[in-house]
Amino acid sequence: MRRRIAAFGEVMMRLEVPGHQLLSQASNLNYSFSGTGVNITTALAHLGHQTQLVSTLPDNPVGDAAISYLHKLGIQSPTIHRSGHSIGMYFLENGFGVRPSRVTYMNRLASSFNTANKSIYDFHQICKQVDIVHFCGITLAMNESVRQQMKTFAKAAKTNGITVVFDCNYRPSLWGKGGYEKARPHYEEMLRLSDIVLMNEKDAYYTLGMNTEETDRKKQLTTLIPMVAETYHIPIIAGTHRTLHTDQTHTLQGFMYKNQTFTFSKPISFSVLDRIGSGDAYASGIIHGELKEYTSEQTVNFAVSAGALAHTIIGDSPISLEKDIIRVMESGIGDVER
């Protein structure tokens, strides 16, 4: 069954140096438009749902290009406002082996989204048209105005009985020094409004200030996540553990905590083509599994396969179909498909 999903968040312009040159070597850039909200609504549109973004884009040719691009990704645009002249951007220099990928942000706080009039969105109207709303901790880090919009939207969702998904996604560089303390009350407010939360033990430890004496990552997880669920009354918490290997491959294992029970996916190892956006693919897999009423085991394995596959897709936004994800979940690596 096709469901209606909205996401709230900024649209970023990704400016990627093609291949493996640095910005100081190259002379052209590939551009696309992304952001957590964009990625989630793209992924779920490709899984068969009707999705829309709640955002603001500049009223100029760059904004026009962004809208066209979102349409291409399968996202609908009735709740995208157009005002201001500025868009957040990031430059991406692809890493290779011992040289990590490098992201340089530019112009983020001055963007149309982050400077939009506080009452530009009619959240109650939107809540009448959707089944799920997705929020992200990155938006929480922007400024007070956007934070207020986000909380107002989440409360409207709660009031209208709509499922609230919240991805903690704490980015240290956005909060600066003493960031965890600044961030904590906002995170706590969002967690209390949420039905599905994406996080792992590090969020519990750093952002929420919870403690455990365990030193093993998995034990920390199984100790802290139930505490979070109980404290903030969260029905579902899901996340991943990632391991980097020296041969340019990663291993990912997903988990879901629901009904006081942990379910872990099979660990999956894979080569990495485009690292960015894979966390959003995992989150979309969890949401899709819940919408389709998969078992927990099916859901985490589907989500982790969606995450693995997203590492093989150029661009931030996951565009794999359900059948592609299920093929990976069931068969792993395959020869040419003719």
Add this chain to the structure above:
Amino acid sequence: MRRRIAAFGEVMMRLEVPGHQLLSQASNLNYSFSGTGVNITTALAHLGHQTQLVSTLPDNPVGDAAISYLHKLGIQSPTIHRSGHSIGMYFLENGFGVRPSRVTYMNRLASSFNTANKSIYDFHQICKQVDIVHFCGITLAMNESVRQQMKTFAKAAKTNGITVVFDCNYRPSLWGKGGYEKARPHYEEMLRLSDIVLMNEKDAYYTLGMNTEETDRKKQLTTLIPMVAETYHIPIIAGTHRTLHTDQTHTLQGFMYKNQTFTFSKPISFSVLDRIGSGDAYASGIIHGELKEYTSEQTVNFAVSAGALAHTIIGDSPISLEKDIIRVMESGIGDVER
């Protein structure tokens, strides 16, 4: 000594999404022209032989482009007819890691080759000018008219004392449901006319309906291939076993059954850049080994090295020189050649 080789088969237009994007992401395509017959005649031209293709191409700018491309590959074109307006095509989206490459065929049955007038080729004339003719099971799957042309050509070759090479190359999607039964009589007819056959135990089992109680792949091979050779009076049967690994490498082992004796190559492992056409490189290696009167051991090792090298060449058609193949056969991986 330079020999003259003809191949009979369709020229396909390969439309490849550059890099690793999907068709729904990209906006340009690399194109080239290939097909089993093209690949075999290209490979053997680069090994020093004089080769020509027996085929039909549309009489329009696409056909002109195909002819130019075949010339570039070193193939001669006196027996390529020009009629009709259509060429078979396939779109290729390159896979990465857990995402397999994807081939989408288009317009195949309507192509100039597959709709050419039955008596367009003067096979007896051609047979006077060549030493070897190569056929492929893919052509056998097209339609009755092409099948008839192929059998007529093979019989003419037999009559003229020319070596007939046949690559079984069974493609399930081309024959559809119940395909093995439909295909069997045509395969049997070709096998009886052949001097060198490319196949492995799966062809014996599925296409020819032979049985063995062995479960190990290699034992199945050593049981079934002699049965095939005996049943259809085939002097030489050769083929490979391929193993896929999770780190984007493959292992290939070649075999040749000749004079009631099996010869196996050393297994060779390698990274894969372009998977398509590597089977034809192996077949070309076997043909070249026989033409040069290599020992069986030299022939299978040369052929499997040619196959490995073909995985490192962009495009379907193998263009490695004899000295390059021998370097791989003798030395494996090397540092920069200055």
Add this chain to the structure above:
Amino acid sequence: MRRRIAAFGEVMMRLEVPGHQLLSQASNLNYSFSGTGVNITTALAHLGHQTQLVSTLPDNPVGDAAISYLHKLGIQSPTIHRSGHSIGMYFLENGFGVRPSRVTYMNRLASSFNTANKSIYDFHQICKQVDIVHFCGITLAMNESVRQQMKTFAKAAKTNGITVVFDCNYRPSLWGKGGYEKARPHYEEMLRLSDIVLMNEKDAYYTLGMNTEETDRKKQLTTLIPMVAETYHIPIIAGTHRTLHTDQTHTLQGFMYKNQTFTFSKPISFSVLDRIGSGDAYASGIIHGELKEYTSEQTVNFAVSAGALAHTIIGDSPISLEKDIIRVMESGIGDVER
């Protein structure tokens, strides 16, 4: 006011050699998706209307790419069916000076659109959701099944009181020898159902078999078009006269015949970057003028400016905004806009 417009027609894959090489020289192609219906719905979406295409696309990655591309162009897709495996294509080699552009069609009659099940579309349902439907003579040339679908759709539109637009667009190569006689009854049937027709005196003369003793192109026009309007009870007929110059520029003059009165646009001269699709830009301008209740003079000048601007846009589908077209209409050539 935003209106709802549907167009019925095939989606073609355009495979363009970049720059000015020939197919036999180049090795890559730019691809996009177009067609008269695509162009009209794109142009009108960019003029602020809600548009959708009624068509069929193959159920494979090529069809997926086409859908994404149509979304990017601003077209909605609820009435695009997915079946079959084939899409119509054309190769485009850009001309230069004395060398004309060259179009090579491939695979058109075998396309999913042209082989779709006759009753695949629910035309009455569609007619409840739109204000205008657009048809084109190219579709009329395909085969009997598509012709029937088109006439059924036009009749349903008539029944539902929806404005029918018909662009004669006679292509000699599609109808073959004796084509005018074959085409005439089908054209006449469509003309009788139409409210706005795109054509000029050549269509009246050749396709409808009407006569005049005038030898001047403009006099032929003013003699024959009123005859057409009267004979087939057509409220509005519009079209253009084009003149090619030796310095790579064209001159275009538009006309509209409405309420028994001719209105001519100012002639406009311009350099040509991409010739294809400019007629559809003109038609869209006429439709938009009527929807906005422009005066006839405003409408033809707007339409001819839209047509001129379309020659400066890469790709078949016009994407200029209303303000851009009005700027050309009012100011002609301008310096850099900062």
Add this chain to the structure above:
Amino acid sequence: MRRRIAAFGEVMMRLEVPGHQLLSQASNLNYSFSGTGVNITTALAHLGHQTQLVSTLPDNPVGDAAISYLHKLGIQSPTIHRSGHSIGMYFLENGFGVRPSRVTYMNRLASSFNTANKSIYDFHQICKQVDIVHFCGITLAMNESVRQQMKTFAKAAKTNGITVVFDCNYRPSLWGKGGYEKARPHYEEMLRLSDIVLMNEKDAYYTLGMNTEETDRKKQLTTLIPMVAETYHIPIIAGTHRTLHTDQTHTLQGFMYKNQTFTFSKPISFSVLDRIGSGDAYASGIIHGELKEYTSEQTVNFAVSAGALAHTIIGDSPISLEKDIIRVMESGIGDVER
């Protein structure tokens, strides 16, 4: 003789859609770094002088890329400071015929240059190392801090007996409504400090508020420019008149007012490849002519030829050599140079 020239101004990142697509169509951008000061110092470096830029660039990979690019242009960087995280940018969509080029600015006021600490530059030290300093009216439009830096620098130059060049370059969009009145005092202050000024009658009329009853452009020029020279005690005033033609060519005529005498160049007509930066090429030609002690006639003809040639160079920054400019000045259009 090689002279030392400094320019004060912002480095902008130019993000150009390659070819003639719009931002909403394309997926990649060519990037380079420019700005009036960059263009002037590039042009004069290619004419044999030693040049340096006085500016501030962000301390991140984008700033690194800008520095590398300036070095490539032949500019020296000892007086370029590194601080902040932001660079001014503009997107360029190339026009064609009736469709003008379109520039979309982004992030300008937040740039490292425009937010740099007021006392970051040691202007007196710089003045000891150069013969000429160049300023531009665009910088004057930014903010009060940058304006102060600019005036301080100009006064230091005056104090040190260095030639001050000022290009009026009034951009309406940067000053907004009532801009001329806001700008006037700042312009007047700069004019009083200047030895060579680039402007024409429009600057006198609009920015300086001077009047004449003449209606002909050239008569306005010859009336107003002497008034400006006298009022502000400016030894040399130079500028151009540009005419756009419908066949994508422009005509340019230069003038210089020196020693109470006007000298006009021959008018020169040319096709336009890249419009941006050509005014800076003209200014560089005037400066070079003065440095080389050309006659006024030689200087304006050299400058207008430099301007014409700059329209044929991709990118904002002029890189023609003296011999190339002299060839145009003397011979006009030529056949292939072998």
Add this chain to the structure above:
Amino acid sequence: MRRRIAAFGEVMMRLEVPGHQLLSQASNLNYSFSGTGVNITTALAHLGHQTQLVSTLPDNPVGDAAISYLHKLGIQSPTIHRSGHSIGMYFLENGFGVRPSRVTYMNRLASSFNTANKSIYDFHQICKQVDIVHFCGITLAMNESVRQQMKTFAKAAKTNGITVVFDCNYRPSLWGKGGYEKARPHYEEMLRLSDIVLMNEKDAYYTLGMNTEETDRKKQLTTLIPMVAETYHIPIIAGTHRTLHTDQTHTLQGFMYKNQTFTFSKPISFSVLDRIGSGDAYASGIIHGELKEYTSEQTVNFAVSAGALAHTIIGDSPISLEKDIIRVMESGIGDVER
């Protein structure tokens, strides 16, 4: 009727900066292989003849690439020798408007062709297999060894009754100071061996030292060319007059002097995309006209149309078909061909 044509000459590697950047701006180059002999044999192959080049290429991957490229152009390679390690190259920076195209030669005298062993070619054997041989004055300028090869070949052709074509093609930069005097005896020797000569009045005046008091270009031509024909006993002399215009177009008029009669083509004007190689297209047109026994009028008009069309083809080597040239000859500019 298909004829056999050989050309003697160097294969050059063309390294072209794509678009309109200079070498100091760009970072990639398009490469192809050309030369007068390559161009002539390419053009005549596309006009239906069997052609081969007599030349020497290095025995390394660059030579392999050249051979593949010549095959793609339709040239046969049995008389191309492989020795040495070096190829002549030229860099091409495309001009625009007032900026002329710029060619930078590199490595020419050290090339495999120019250093090949004197007796590497079996000219008498070649002469048994062809109907026409083509030579060019550029080869004459290289060194004494190549000059000797050329004269030996021409004499062998004469002996074998083969038609000798000689294109004067005097390049001042190759002969240096006092070049005309150095070149004259070599030119005279070739002219006496020739049946068809490409030249105009400038060659007669400068290279052959003939005089006339006429000042008009055409009168000089009609005075001097008959003197040349008579002096050296040349049956056919043909050539062109070219005029450059300021709007990036050229006008070309061809002539042929045969049986003591001048025939002039209609002058043809056209836009120029790629200037290089157009003279060879004209020469090929003359040769083809003679082979097909056209009237003189047909021949010069065909040749000048071939020349015009060659300006619209990327690359040095003309690849237009006979039908394309005839279309230009008969119709001039046309709209899209579908």
Add this chain to the structure above:
Amino acid sequence: MRRRIAAFGEVMMRLEVPGHQLLSQASNLNYSFSGTGVNITTALAHLGHQTQLVSTLPDNPVGDAAISYLHKLGIQSPTIHRSGHSIGMYFLENGFGVRPSRVTYMNRLASSFNTANKSIYDFHQICKQVDIVHFCGITLAMNESVRQQMKTFAKAAKTNGITVVFDCNYRPSLWGKGGYEKARPHYEEMLRLSDIVLMNEKDAYYTLGMNTEETDRKKQLTTLIPMVAETYHIPIIAGTHRTLHTDQTHTLQGFMYKNQTFTFSKPISFSVLDRIGSGDAYASGIIHGELKEYTSEQTVNFAVSAGALAHTIIGDSPISLEKDIIRVMESGIGDVER
């Protein structure tokens, strides 16, 4: 502290087939300019030093492009002379897996550098302006004139008390048969003048003719290097051992012999993107370590990390910053840096 470094050597034009095609498949090339001296001065400029190249470039557009490129790399050009018309070049076809990269040199001995007038450089003047001079064994292989220049420069450096660095870099193909004997006296002369030498046991064995009975590579190293240091009175000798693996990774271990003591780096393994120039990165790391007075352990680990990182940078010339190298030295592989 910023030091001044000069390098003496040829600038080569690198012409690289993009991606993984062969020269016979592709149609465009990426170009850049490199050479050992270029690489060393680039690397040290990026590590914060002031560097210049002592070389000669042709006085034409190719030379202009080379100068611009060197500036972009951060190299200063006051000691680069301009004369002649020719530059050394090499074509690079990137290998993949079992297919090694292939370098084809062209035009090397005829280059402006290798044919420059013997007394073109004022070495004593240069020696007054720098702290270190770098030489390379490749230059020693060119011709007697260049060898003389190199030795003169080295002696001038010695006289002026400047540190002399010499990289043995013996290339068998440049010296030909019996090369070691020819090369030995020249190497010995350079070694006696050197303060820092880059080499390993193979140089001692082959080039210097020293012997050991050890068979293990490391033992040979620790036996022979002290002999070299003692024989030629060399304060510091450094080098690496490289191991190639079948999975496209390499392992590198660096060593430094100083004060009669060996220091070995940790072995570092990494994936290889661009093999060429990594040895120069290692040498630069050694020089930088000495200049910064690192401990021997810090120096070799820094140098081997610089070498590893250089394998991940496109192009020959290392452009990593000190902080990037230290990050690899301390942390190895990392996730995206935001």
